[in-house]
Amino acid sequence: MSEFVICYDIADPRRLARVFRHLKKHAMPLQYSVFLFSGDERQLNRIMDELARLIDDGEDDLRAYPLPARGFKARLGKATLPEGIQWSNLPPAW
Template sequence: MSEFIVCYDISDPKRLGRLHRFLKKCAVPLQYSVFLFSGDDRQLDRLLEKATGYIDPKADDLRAYPLPTRGFKARLGKPALPEGIQWSGLPTAW
């Protein structure tokens, strides 16, 4: 299983909201327009294929970047989850 950063820049508020709600069902929000997706390449392709229905390719930007399996991963600043809460997986929709 691989991890990917999925991020977007959407120009229309309605499309932005729809894409955000869609991605929350299958990936973990790290910031408002940045998500962590865990899955294989086939699952990522399927996610991106479905996500293209929520964007306007001429005005919006949707990207996915693979994270290295081994390597430095760090967070600075406010944590996404409250202290003492451990994240152990993604939503079960995928």
């Protein structure tokens, strides 16, 4: 199981909503247009292929970056989840 940051910049509000809804089914939203996906490369490729059919290659930008397995992770500022709920893959506030 690996972790990937998936982020996007979508020009059209309709496509933006479709991409957001689709990604929310598979990954954890961290910020606007930034998601954390946990899975293997085969699963990531399947999701990216599905998302590629939802975007316009000429106007939109969709990217995925692998995170190192033992890399440092920290969070500052507002929590992604409500107070008292901790998702095990996200670090507590620093």
